[in-house]
Amino acid sequence: MKIFLTGATGYIGSSVAKFLIEKGNQVYGLYRNPDKVGGLKQLGIIPVLGTLEDKVLLYQYAQLADAVIHTADSDHKEAIETMLNALSGSGKAFIHTSGSSVVGDDVLGKSENLEVFDEESLFTPMDVRAERVAINNMVRIRGIMSQIRTVVIVPSMIYGNSLGLDTQSDQLPVIFRKSRESGKGIYVGNGVNRWSNVHIADLAELYWLALEKAPSASYFYAENGEESYRELAGYVSNAMGFGGETESWKATDALSELGDWARFALGSNSRVRAVHARRLLGWQPKGESVSSWIASSVR
Numbered sequence: 001m002k003i004f005l006t007g008a009t010g011y012i013g014s015s016v017a018k019f020l021i022e023k024g025n026q027v028y029g030l031y032r033n034p035d036k037v038g039g040l041k042q043l044g045i046i047p048v049l050g051t052l053e054d055k056v057l058l059y060q061y062a063q064l065a066d067a068v069i070h071t072a073d074s075d076h077k078e079a080i081e082t083m084l085n086a087l088s089g090s091g092k093a094f095i096h097t098s099g100s101s102v103v104g105d106d107v108l109g110k111s112e113n114l115e116v117f118d119e120e121s122l123f124t125p126m127d128v129r130a131e132r133v134a135i136n137n138m139v140r141i142r143g144i145m146s147q148i149r150t151v152v153i154v155p156s157m158i159y160g161n162s163l164g165l166d167t168q169s170d171q172l173p174v175i176f177r178k179s180r181e182s183g184k185g186i187y188v189g190n191g192v193n194r195w196s197n198v199h200i201a202d203l204a205e206l207y208w209l210a211l212e213k214a215p216s217a218s219y220f221y222a223e224n225g226e227e228s229y230r231e232l233a234g235y236v237s238n239a240m241g242f243g244g245e246t247e248s249w250k251a252t253d254a255l256s257e258l259g260d261w262a263r264f265a266l267g268s269n270s271r272v273r274a275v276h277a278r279r280l281l282g283w284q285p286k287g288e289s290v291s292s293w294i295a296s297s298v299r
Contacts, residue, residue: 004065007072014164019204052079062086067093104268109189113269156196185237191230196223199287224285
């Protein structure tokens with residue numbers, strides 16, 4: 001199968017591309033930094049130089065491919081619409097990458113939210129995530145209205161070494177950096193807010209299963225466990241040799257340094273369950289736990 005994949009140099013994109021290539025697929029990977037072309041070729045990715053602003057390029061490769069996987073900017077509505085328009089009436093697959101911060105709350109680490117969401121749960125997103133939810137819904141509706149097999153994958157906190165290029169995930173590297181700076185494991189506020197998590201290898205397999213099996217307008221959370229940020233801080237502290245000592249990073253300071261990202265990525269609760277992925281696709285995550293990975297990989 002010929003697959004056009006955006007975000008080919010990213011943590012998710014390069015990992016998914018590598019997994020799919022090993023399954024015998026041909027992956028055309030969109031990238032914007034010419035310095036990365038060698039790494040892409042080493043992975044077996046066919047490089048496509050361009051950006052999400054290149055509408056003609058996106059349209060052309062979406063039409064040429066048997067399926068499109070979008071792992072670049074989840075909020076770039078114009079690029080997403082361009083690729084969906086190219087696929088209209090084709091019955092081909094379009095897999096869109098979102099993130100479980102869409103169900104996040106605005107507690108800045110102060111409290112644990114007891115509510116856990118599966119794919120059928122209704123929720124009201126934070127203001128900074130309303131547009132992302134609208135894009136998710138648009139992708140699913142286009143699947144029904146435009147004869148495209150659309151799938152939305154919603155990863156929780158991702159961890160693990162990249163399967164592809166030497167690049168990192170989003171949330172945990174910030175915790176690692178701040179912990180090194182302070183000499184203690186760091187969390188925001190009280191750190192009792194909880195996030196579901198998923199190993200990158202399990203996530204890559206989910207993309208493959210969705211490509212093979214998922215019906216149109218599907219929506220899949222990706223998770224295999226959860227931790228509070230205070231628990232994560234303890235794992236990091238032990239791994240870095242700080243004896244398990246942890247410390248609160250004031251929410252005002254986190255917001256000052258990181259902006260709204262701190263609200264939905266570090267300060268919120270995001271508790272999800274991947275019910276549909278397990279039941280409909282037979283997904284069986286088996287990657288090591290986040291505590292084990294931090295203990296063995298972080299110094």
